Amino acid sequence: MKRAPTFTAAGLVxxxxxxxxxxxxDEVAQPLIFYVVVTTLFxxxxxxxLSQLREISGGVVWVAALLASLLALESxxxxxxxxxxxxxxxLSGQPLGWxxxxxxxxxxxxxxxxxxIVSPVVGTxxxxxxxxxxxxxxxxxxxxxxxxxxxxxxxxxxVGVRRGSVLLSLLVLPLAMxxxxxxxxxxxxxxxxxxxxxxxxxxxxxxxxxxxxGPVAMSAAIRISVEN
Amino acid sequence: xxxxxxxxxxPPHAYRLLGKLxxxxxxxxxxxxxxxxxxxxxxxxxxxxQGDAFRILYVHAPTAWMSMFIYxxxxxxxxxxxxxxxxxxxxxxxxCAPIGASFTFLALAxxxxxxxxxxxxxxxxxxxxxxxxxxxxxxxxxxALRSSFDDPQRADRASAVLALVGVINVPIIHYSVEWWTxxxxxxxxxxxxxxxIALEMLYxxxxxxxxxxxxxxxxxxxxxxxxILRRERNAKWLQEAA
Numbered sequence: 001m002k003r004a005p006t007f008t009a010a011g012l013v014x015x016x017x018x019x020x021x022x023x024x025x026d027e028v029a030q031p032l033i034f035y036v037v038v039t040t041l042f043x044x045x046x047x048x049x050l051s052q053l054r055e056i057s058g059g060v061v062w063v064a065a066l067l068a069s070l071l072a073l074e075s076x077x078x079x080x081x082x083x084x085x086x087x088x089x090x091l092s093g094q095p096l097g098w099x100x101x102x103x104x105x106x107x108x109x110x111x112x113x114x115x116x117i118v119s120p121v122v123g124t125x126x127x128x129x130x131x132x133x134x135x136x137x138x139x140x141x142x143x144x145x146x147x148x149x150x151x152x153x154x155x156x157x158x159v160g161v162r163r164g165s166v167l168l169s170l171l172v173l174p175l176a177m178x179x180x181x182x183x184x185x186x187x188x189x190x191x192x193x194x195x196x197x198x199x200x201x202x203x204x205x206x207x208x209x210x211x212x213x214g215p216v217a218m219s220a221a222i223r224i225s226v227e228n
Numbered sequence: 229x230x231x232x233x234x235x236x237x238x239p240p241h242a243y244r245l246l247g248k249l250x251x252x253x254x255x256x257x258x259x260x261x262x263x264x265x266x267x268x269x270x271x272x273x274x275x276x277x278q279g280d281a282f283r284i285l286y287v288h289a290p291t292a293w294m295s296m297f298i299y300x301x302x303x304x305x306x307x308x309x310x311x312x313x314x315x316x317x318x319x320x321x322x323x324c325a326p327i328g329a330s331f332t333f334l335a336l337a338x339x340x341x342x343x344x345x346x347x348x349x350x351x352x353x354x355x356x357x358x359x360x361x362x363x364x365x366x367x368x369x370x371x372a373l374r375s376s377f378d379d380p381q382r383a384d385r386a387s388a389v390l391a392l393v394g395v396i397n398v399p400i401i402h403y404s405v406e407w408w409t410x411x412x413x414x415x416x417x418x419x420x421x422x423x424x425i426a427l428e429m430l431y432x433x434x435x436x437x438x439x440x441x442x443x444x445x446x447x448x449x450x451x452x453x454x455x456i457l458r459r460e461r462n463a464k465w466l467q468e469a470a
Contacts, residue, residue, distance in 0.1 A: 153389070153393055157373060157386050157389060157390060158373070158376075160377075160382070161373075161376045161377065162376070163376075164376075167369075167372055167373060167376055170365075170368070170369045170372055171369045171372075171373060171390060173365070174362050174365040174366050174369060174401070175366075175393070175394070175397050175401075177362055177401060177404070177405075178397075178400050178401055178404035178405075181404045181405065181407070181408045182404060185408065202404075202407075206400065209396075209400075213396065217389055217392070217393050220310075220385075220389050221386060221389045224382055224385045224386050224389070225382075225386070227382070
């Protein structure tokens with residue numbers, strides 16, 4: 001049998017995941033709702049005063065986005081590993097890294113992208129000025145995409161483990177701290193009237209580094225999980 | 229060379245060799261640490277700014293240095309185990325983690341004790357302390373992942389992937405934290421200024437680092453022997469030796 005070109009195979013995986021998610025869209029909406037709920041907690045816990053909330057709004061939006069995208073990661077590979085789809089992919093002769101990257105990309109479209117789209121609204125509710133919208137969206141675009149790949153590594157490592165979700169956060173959160181630093185600072189810098197180019201470029205650098213090395217680590221981890 | 233690697237990589241040989249090496253490491257580390265401690269804590273001149281409080285440097289800086297060194301050593305061992313499929317290297321990585329985590333904890337604790345007279349509080353979000361804290365999280369995650377597998381071989385290989393991902397991230401985390409604190413704090417935290425340290429203050433510091441390296445050699449020999457025993461508990465050579 002002739003092997004399909006890699007990009008066709010990866011595209012098929014991507015479309016399949018989107019279609020599966022579309023048929024169970026209520027599950028897709030859950031992280032988004034979680035995100036909005038968590039950002040509501042901060043004004044309740046601190047102060048309703050918008051001028052004070054504005055100081056921490058960038059950080060709050062970023063922390064909430066980080067937690068919300070972690071929430072959905074646990075199930076990323078689980079069903080495919082359990083029903084044997086993943087074994088077929090490992091055996092298919094396709095580069096496993098590309099297939100997994102396609103899966104991560106569809107995961108990002110389903111969880112990361114909605115968070116990014118909603119974030120200006122959430123930010124405004126926390127007193128984020130209009131000028132900072134662009135930076136917030138751009139930093140979250142880069143940050144959530146990087147986090148999806150990082151989280152993909154964590155999910156691949158913990159897929160065969162009992163109570164994997166707590167472990168997954170324990171593994172991924174320390175690795176995601178640089179993203180949080182650069183992301184929330186870029187928003188803070190815009191609000192202080194500085195140019196956010198520096199942290200945004202650093203975020204982009206981390207994104208490309210993770211994008212290039214992440215699939216290698218992911219496929220190594222999946223091979224370990226699928227074996228035996 | 230390859231013969232040597234394979235010979236050392238075989239558990240019975242490594243077990244015996246480590247047993248012979250451990251006392252050498254152990255006693256030399258005791259002597260060096262004792263000399264360095266006396267030199268650093270008693271003989272070294274007082275700091276003109278911090279008085280005697282600076283002497284905790286002789287514990288804090290070497291432990292912080294060791295905590296990072298052991299993480300790299302662990303990742304190298306894990307990489308060797310991944311690439312050449314040497315089980316002993318995986319066992320060495322497993323033995324490194326608790327020692328490294330203890331050094332990280334010591335560095336955090338001594339840093340915090342040092343912070344009390346210097347900054348007036350037990351904890352400051354200083355760049356080095358914060359990156360030590362994140363390093364501790366990395367160690368804990370590594371150990372948690374390792375302990376959550378029942379099958380030791382899968383635990384070895386999965387945690388090796390994590391160690392390699394972690395070691396790429398350690399410099400990124402370090403520099404991001406540094407950048408973060410320089411943005412937030414004015415440059416008042418120059419009390420740790422390195423070049424200003426006098427040479428006679430440095431000698432005991434180097435001595436302490438070498439002593440702790442030897443201690444690490446002792447601890448890893450003992451732990452690795454334990455790991456070998458645990459992994460080879462059904463092997464024939466062990467029953468013959470016992």
